[in-house]
Amino acid sequence: MTGPRLPSWLMESVVRIGCGAGFAGDRADASAAVIAELVRFAGPRFLMFETLAERTLALCQIERRRDPALGYSPAIARMLPQALGPCLANGIRIIGNFGGANPRTAGRRIAELARAAGFPDARIAVIEGDDLSETFSAEELRAREVDGMLLSGKAPVVAANAYLGAGPIAQALDAGADVVITGRVADPALVLGPLVHVFGWDWADWHRLAAGTLAGHLLECGAQVTGGYFADPGVKDVPELAEIGYPIAEISPAGTLVITKPRGTGGMVDRRTVTEQILYEVHDPAAYFTPDVTLDIMAVELADDGRDRVCVAGARGHRRPDRLKATVFVESGILGEAEISYAGPNARARARLAADIVTARMRRRAPDLLLRVDAIGRDSTFGALAAESATDAPPPSEVRLRFAAQSARRDEVELLLDEVEALYCAGPAGGCGVRRHFAPRLGSASCLIERERVEPRVAFVGDGA
Amino acid sequence: MTKVDVPLYRLAHARTGDKGNRSNIALICRDPAFYDTIAEQMTAERVAAHLAARQPRKVTRYELPKLAAFNFVLDDVLEGGVNASLGLDGHGKALSFFLLTARVIVDAALLGQMPAAAPELLHELEK
Numbered sequence: 001m002t003g004p005r006l007p008s009w010l011m012e013s014v015v016r017i018g019c020g021a022g023f024a025g026d027r028a029d030a031s032a033a034v035i036a037e038l039v040r041f042a043g044p045r046f047l048m049f050e051t052l053a054e055r056t057l058a059l060c061q062i063e064r065r066r067d068p069a070l071g072y073s074p075a076i077a078r079m080l081p082q083a084l085g086p087c088l089a090n091g092i093r094i095i096g097n098f099g100g101a102n103p104r105t106a107g108r109r110i111a112e113l114a115r116a117a118g119f120p121d122a123r124i125a126v127i128e129g130d131d132l133s134e135t136f137s138a139e140e141l142r143a144r145e146v147d148g149m150l151l152s153g154k155a156p157v158v159a160a161n162a163y164l165g166a167g168p169i170a171q172a173l174d175a176g177a178d179v180v181i182t183g184r185v186a187d188p189a190l191v192l193g194p195l196v197h198v199f200g201w202d203w204a205d206w207h208r209l210a211a212g213t214l215a216g217h218l219l220e221c222g223a224q225v226t227g228g229y230f231a232d233p234g235v236k237d238v239p240e241l242a243e244i245g246y247p248i249a250e251i252s253p254a255g256t257l258v259i260t261k262p263r264g265t266g267g268m269v270d271r272r273t274v275t276e277q278i279l280y281e282v283h284d285p286a287a288y289f290t291p292d293v294t295l296d297i298m299a300v301e302l303a304d305d306g307r308d309r310v311c312v313a314g315a316r317g318h319r320r321p322d323r324l325k326a327t328v329f330v331e332s333g334i335l336g337e338a339e340i341s342y343a344g345p346n347a348r349a350r351a352r353l354a355a356d357i358v359t360a361r362m363r364r365r366a367p368d369l370l371l372r373v374d375a376i377g378r379d380s381t382f383g384a385l386a387a388e389s390a391t392d393a394p395p396p397s398e399v400r401l402r403f404a405a406q407s408a409r410r411d412e413v414e415l416l417l418d419e420v421e422a423l424y425c426a427g428p429a430g431g432c433g434v435r436r437h438f439a440p441r442l443g444s445a446s447c448l449i450e451r452e453r454v455e456p457r458v459a460f461v462g463d464g465a
Numbered sequence: 466m467t468k469v470d471v472p473l474y475r476l477a478h479a480r481t482g483d484k485g486n487r488s489n490i491a492l493i494c495r496d497p498a499f500y501d502t503i504a505e506q507m508t509a510e511r512v513a514a515h516l517a518a519r520q521p522r523k524v525t526r527y528e529l530p531k532l533a534a535f536n537f538v539l540d541d542v543l544e545g546g547v548n549a550s551l552g553l554d555g556h557g558k559a560l561s562f563f564l565l566t567a568r569v570i571v572d573a574a575l576l577g578q579m580p581a582a583a584p585e586l587l588h589e590l591e592k
Contacts, residue, residue: 279491281482372551381559384518404551444548
């Protein structure tokens with residue numbers, strides 16, 4: 001293959017950053033193979049964990065309000081006990097957004113885990129300052145909302161957090177942190193922070209900051225770049241998906257990077273898996289906004305660099321945005337879902353009758369409740385998009401009906417679930433397998449916040465934190 | 466030159482991402498040789514028409530020839546997004562596979578370069 005390739009003298013000075021998790025629900029054992037691979041190399045090595053989806057953070061805020069000793073990511077207990085010892089023993093430094101709504105308490109919890117792993121002197125840094133709920137009034141947030149009117153309603157604000165950049169992470173590493181725990185930061189900052197720490201890139205060196213941000217973007221979803229979320233049997237096959245290896249990036253001081261994965265693991269890294277992830281959740285590819293740089297991937301090129309190795313070059317950067325993005329959550333009622341199955345001869349007609357019964361009863365008893373009814377297996381995913389192709393479909397051997405509604409009126413949502421359950425005895429013949437689910441709902445809005453109103457802070461556990 | 470009418474699935478693969486009520490679908494050529502065919506036929510207007518049932522407020526197409534890819538950004542197609550939709554797929558993750566059901570007309574010779582993929586699935590799509 002032709003294309004970008006690292007000269008050997010650069011290979012010796014690469015930084016290796018592995019990913020141990022791409023979301024809160026990710027595999028607890030994913031980091032083991034990544035750590036085992038990083039241990040084989042000298043030089044600066046880091047392990048990053050991304051476990052803080054927007055909604056996860058809002059749930060953390062709710063939990064913290066209930067109990068000030070909680071509100072950090074529950075993924076700490078699942079993911080860190082087994083990773084801390086091997087990382088601390090081998091000089092692999094950890095960066096993770098496990099802090100949620102309570103980075104300090106998370107830091108203390110991790111210090112306890114480190115002590116239990118035999119490392120009582122581990123330096124645990126926590127980064128705060130992303131939480132805007134104390135410094136911004138609801139009115140101030142409302143004035144800064146973009147693309148929406150959610151905050152103009154009366155719903156109480158549950159959480160408001162700004163996306164911090166890589167600066168405080170680099171600062172914590174400069175100060176000797178073995179583990180850096182953040183609250184809300186831009187996901188790629190979990191990777192850019194260590195790169196700026198090692199290479200000393202200037203905060204106005206937009207092209208290198210862009211390269212580091214692209215590395216972070218490719219790592220932040222874990223296995224989504226190593227063959228996860230990719231397999232389509234017979235069309236896009238992925239070997240040994242059951243034991244997929246999570247990604248490792250090798251980044252040079254000039255900003256060229258290679259995406260690879262631990263030897264002996266399943267999955268694969270090729271130009272197709274990398275291309276899908278480069279564009280994941282990107283809008284304008286010439287202007288992907290982060291707190292540290294505006295990333296431009298229009299000129300990015302990929303080249304095969306051996307088995308399960310793809311070289312990525314050509315990221316360009318432009319000046320960082322003037323303001324920081326923040327996500328604000330407001331209470332938005334209760335979501336209720338209930339399902340029931342009909343199977344065998346005439347299943348479709350019995351399911352339709354069941355839907356009609358529930359719809360008619362709800363129309364009389366809760367006329368304002370917006371109700372959604374899906375037939376799972378037919379149109380529940382594509383919705384109206386599937387309507388045309390469904391008309392001439394053969395009769396199904398089973399239909400699973402799903403009812404869903406959302407409302408601030410808890411009693412109305414509960415009534416819907418009760419009505420679905422009542423189909424057991426009072427609905428069409430053969431109804432079976434009722435399941436019901438009930439959960440608080442949070443609406444989200446985006447705001448743009450002046451940088452001078454956000455002050456990131458770094459503290460060390462046992463040393464002010 | 467013989468032309469054939471095939472699902473886009475034969476020529477490309479795709480991945481969806483979401484932010485709020487906005488979806489992006491990355492459409493990636495299985496072979497760079499398909500880039501021009503897809504560029505010509507899968508316009509923003511065509512994608513908007515294919516997803517008309519979701520009433521996109523706006524569809525923008527970005528072209529990435531170096532990656533043999535396109536990025537479609539679809540505004541207001543997620544029924545409010547993952548925190549508001551009553552649907553099962555509030556992220557719109559499956560929209561990528563819906564896009565791949567669009568029909569494209571391609572030179573038979575160009576298509577012949579591709580290894581045949583999962584014939585029974587293709588039959589399902591093509592009937």
